[in-house]
Amino acid sequence: MSENQPIQAKKASPTTQKWHDFQLETQQKTPERLEEAAKFLTGTISLTLTIFLIGDAQLLQNVDKIVVGFITISWLLSLLAAVLVIFPRYYRYRSDSAQSIQQTHKKVVNFKYILLVISAALFFMALLGLVGVFLLK
Numbered sequence: 001m002s003e004n005q006p007i008q009a010k011k012a013s014p015t016t017q018k019w020h021d022f023q024l025e026t027q028q029k030t031p032e033r034l035e036e037a038a039k040f041l042t043g044t045i046s047l048t049l050t051i052f053l054i055g056d057a058q059l060l061q062n063v064d065k066i067v068v069g070f071i072t073i074s075w076l077l078s079l080l081a082a083v084l085v086i087f088p089r090y091y092r093y094r095s096d097s098a099q100s101i102q103q104t105h106k107k108v109v110n111f112k113y114i115l116l117v118i119s120a121a122l123f124f125m126a127l128l129g130l131v132g133v134f135l136l137k
Contacts, residue, residue: 028105034112038085038119045082045123049075052130063133071129078122085115 012020052075091108094100 030109031105031112034109034116035086038082038112038116041116041119041123042079042082042086045075045079045119048123048127049079067129067133071126071133074122074126074129078119078126081115081119081122085112085119 049072052071089111091104
């Protein structure tokens with residue numbers, strides 16, 4: 001095949017084209033879905049942290065202050081990471097370049113996904129710490 005020959009392809013079927021459109025739309029909405037998950041996690045973290053902080057003070061009196069501090073700091077860092085997923089950031093890109101927009105979109109998704117995973121991990125660490133406190137009593 002010579003370099004000058006055009007590439008031949010047939011047009012995608014309507015069903016195939018709809019699946020391609022669906023996949024593209026799904027990719028484009030990924031930041032929104034990550035933000036929605038972060039909003040839910042933020043609410044859950046806030047609620048559980050409030051219960052923890054105003055809960056039975058007598059139960060926590062016998063727990064090492066370092067353990068309570070670790071649990072509280074994990075919760076707060078988890079909340080911070082979740083809020084950073086939602087917080088709008090400025091991203092530089094060239095509005096006249098589809099490639100620049102795609103690269104920026106990928107960076108946005110990666111940034112939000114990593115923060116969401118960090119938030120969830122810290123939240124579960126705090127919960128495990130709390131469960132450990134209750135089980136060791």
